[in-house]
Amino acid sequence: TAVNTEAPAPKAPTLPDAQKVTFVKHWTDRLFSFRVSRPASLRFRSGEFVMIGLMGDVNEKTGKAKPILRAYSIASPSWDEELEFYSIKVPDGPLTSKLQNIQVGDEIILRPKPVGTLVHDAILPGKRLWFFSTGTGFAPFASLLREPQTYEDYDEVVITHTCRQVGELEYGRQLIEDIKQDELLAELIGPDFHKKIRYYPTTTREESPKMGRITDLMRSGEVFADLGIEPINPETDRGMVCGNLAFNVEIKELLESYGLEEGANSDPKQYVVEKAFVD
Numbered sequence: 001t002a003v004n005t006e007a008p009a010p011k012a013p014t015l016p017d018a019q020k021v022t023f024v025k026h027w028t029d030r031l032f033s034f035r036v037s038r039p040a041s042l043r044f045r046s047g048e049f050v051m052i053g054l055m056g057d058v059n060e061k062t063g064k065a066k067p068i069l070r071a072y073s074i075a076s077p078s079w080d081e082e083l084e085f086y087s088i089k090v091p092d093g094p095l096t097s098k099l100q101n102i103q104v105g106d107e108i109i110l111r112p113k114p115v116g117t118l119v120h121d122a123i124l125p126g127k128r129l130w131f132f133s134t135g136t137g138f139a140p141f142a143s144l145l146r147e148p149q150t151y152e153d154y155d156e157v158v159i160t161h162t163c164r165q166v167g168e169l170e171y172g173r174q175l176i177e178d179i180k181q182d183e184l185l186a187e188l189i190g191p192d193f194h195k196k197i198r199y200y201p202t203t204t205r206e207e208s209p210k211m212g213r214i215t216d217l218m219r220s221g222e223v224f225a226d227l228g229i230e231p232i233n234p235e236t237d238r239g240m241v242c243g244n245l246a247f248n249v250e251i252k253e254l255l256e257s258y259g260l261e262e263g264a265n266s267d268p269k270q271y272v273v274e275k276a277f278v279d
């Protein structure tokens, strides 16, 4: 009998749950997006998040390195071959100080266990769906805006994005442009793009066509006047919220004042909230 005497080739050390980086784009000195390969077995619902990260430095005492993992919304839709993420860069952030240096061909760690409440399953059917975001809170909506179900289930989608500066809106603005050019989504969106998707970007610390916090613009009624629509009504309007903590708290109060109630996967209602992830 033939015996294979060859010793197995030593394996190059690879990360647990490693995925390869396929694309990186820096939008501002504080923001970047990247794409990685998608594990063949990974199924998720548009709007969910996963834990991703990198190996930390080797601990001098133990001689071992531990992964540094953070929750990140998947910015790509459930049908995409790859996974996209949109991240802030925090100079002394344990993960993002390293993650911001990734290059095409590098590996990141991705735990394939998607979870989250910014999903269609967690809200009751309605006519108009609002996505309220600040900063990197746009990420889950980058997924949901490319999800066909969004347009099948709702007559209209309003996406609001509030950032400090104009440059921070660019990822979202580009995404809306890409959707306009997408042939498959175009069929669902129909001939009147701006009626089906209303994009409402605002800035708070740099001059732009629409300035102010979205919460203030809602209280004053300016948003509804600008869009030419009725104020939020619990019979027809549904909301998904993702932003910084203070924003989430404020907009929750606002939505409750319109009569909307917070839902969950196990108990769908009129709106859902999740915190935008920061390092």
Ligand code: A2P
Pocket: 134, 135, 162, 163, 164, 165, 203, 204, 205, 213, 214, 215, 216, 244, 246, 247, 248, 250
């Ligand atoms: P502002 O510049 O007035 O603080 P950050 O980069 O700090 O996460 O903020 C992102 C955006 O969210 C900023 O435009 C910021 O406005 C806005 N923001 C912060 N807190 C609130 C809040 N409570 N309600 C509405 N918008 C907020």
